[in-house]
Amino acid sequence: MKPNKVFHASLITIVMIYLFIPLVATFLYSISTDWYRTILPEGYTLSWYKELFTDPRFLDAMQRTLFVCFLAICISVTVMVPTIFIVTVYFSRWERTLQGLVMLPYAIPGVVAAVGLIKLYSSGPIVLSGSIWILIGAYFVIVLPYMYQGIRNSMRTIDAIKLVEAAELLGASRMQAFWKVIFPNILTGIIVSTLLSFSTLFGEFVLANLLVGGHYETMQIYLIRRMSESGHLTSAIVVTYFILLFALSGIVMRLGKSSSKEGSR
Amino acid sequence: MSYVQIDRLSKRFKETTVLNQVSLSIEKGELITLLGPSGCGKSTLLRCIAGLTEVEDGGKIVVGDTNITQLAPKAREVGMVFQSYALFPNMNVYGNICFGLKMKGVKKEEYKERVERIIDLVDLRGRENSYPHQLSGGQQQRVALARSLVVEPKILLLDEPLSALDAKIRKSLQTEIRRIQQELSITTVFVTHDQEEALTVSDRIFVMDHGNIVQIGTPKEIYAHPASEFVARFIGNYNVLKRAEMVQLVGEIVMAGDAFAIRPEVISLVPRGNEASAQSKNGWSVESVVRSMTLKGNVIRYEVETNHQKMQVDVLNTSDNHWIRVGTPVFMRIPAEECIPLQ
């Protein structure tokens, strides 16, 4: 038993070191004044962060990204939750179709999707090319699989069909059954899906760059553009980025854990 | 006219007929059980009554004076307890029980007393603030029961309400459900595939087989006079013999009937060499040998073999009977009046 444990522990440590060294180095670089000749930085400063957070371009980019992601996800939740509910409970025949449809984005590479979208929407009845709406639309599609999987799983876990039947027999309308019984029980699932989608979109570069990159600078695009200017600044951006994503995943895991605890008695 | 009348109800799923022109009537305040093997259509019949499954054209369900065949589930005033309970996980016991009343727009002041009474009735006092996942199976069961009862439905439907519970709790909840049902004198349809449960709780039993109701009767009638081989086998572990087999066993018989059912506990075993006492006017004695024994608690079940057949015999588990062992040659005494002719 014991040597095995030691082996496991050391293996995990090595993997951790392997994963964390670049992060730690990036972090150090982002707070160092100079770091050429020595093993550790020569001096420490927060000026890179100060520069970053006082740069109106950065703040704008941040705001844009948040706005686009938020909108795309809002639309996604509003559309997907009722759709999945209705299909699961009342039209189970269509479940396969919906699943197939929703999984399509997995199969299509971002570049292909972008080129296709630009071609389709640059002429014809609806012209969206270059506007942020095309990006929001594309983001809506990208997050479909995450949304679908998460929400459908939580409906399965609570046996939504039986709960709706029970509620209806007790006199609830379909709307009431949804709002009073189903929604509160899948809320955690929805939040987890939302955050997961958020972190996916937050790191998405290909579509953002190709669809609106020229004139709508989102975080990702800003990051790439400033990369060449100063390594320290880039490091600061990356660290900020990581902290945000880390916080998000932390929340997701927390929620996921608490909901699975509730599920198992 | 009966309180609940179901008339020629059919249900097909694609090609398979699950309910075949089922007709039945239930009196007010009566508890009937639908008894039958797995897959015979019991749940489907319940779901049709509740309106959760649509029925084929031509079927009719009347409760009281209302034809509810076309009504939505919420308009039927039918209560149902599911096999899986389907409690609302986001609400505590109190919330679950109140749900139906809130949906019906009953004011809090009005329902408060009703809820308190039902909580006492199902013996959940002190657990009002627990959530479903904090309750035992039996407690969840009672919450589900209370939740359906508190809205005072015209009929209560119970779909194998006890099948997920262990034997002891099952027994006590059987009597509990029966007590509550009689106290409220609520018309109840109880689904089970456990014949013992059906015999314990019902006023009348409806035996189902492949979407048909094959026999209706009180527990006593069903147990003592099964109408067919299927019922005999299903309800009481009867020995069922075709006429030819019966003749082989006991010689010529005068009784009419294509087959005969003999309960295992009416047969007695007598030691060989004691032929005098084995003879009886109204019955037969058959030479046989004990082949196996199974202890069932208060009775011992023997498998006894004659030249032609194997028969099940139940004997009380008392020291008087312990001379009977595997391999013991015996006489099997079968009283004639206990042979039930079947069609």
Ligand SMILES: Nc1ncnc2c1ncn2[C@@H]1O[C@H](COP(=O)(O)OP(=O)(O)OP(=O)(O)O)[C@@H](O)[C@H]1O
């Ligand atoms: N939605 C459905 N689609 C297709 N077939 C169904 C459906 N529901 C039930 N059936 C079929 O109808 C038959 C009867 O099912 P039902 O659930 O009524 O049986 P049951 O008597 O309640 O059995 P059990 O004791 O196992 O609960 C089964 O053969 C089942 O496969």
Ligand SMILES: [Mg+2]
């Ligand atoms: Mg069933």
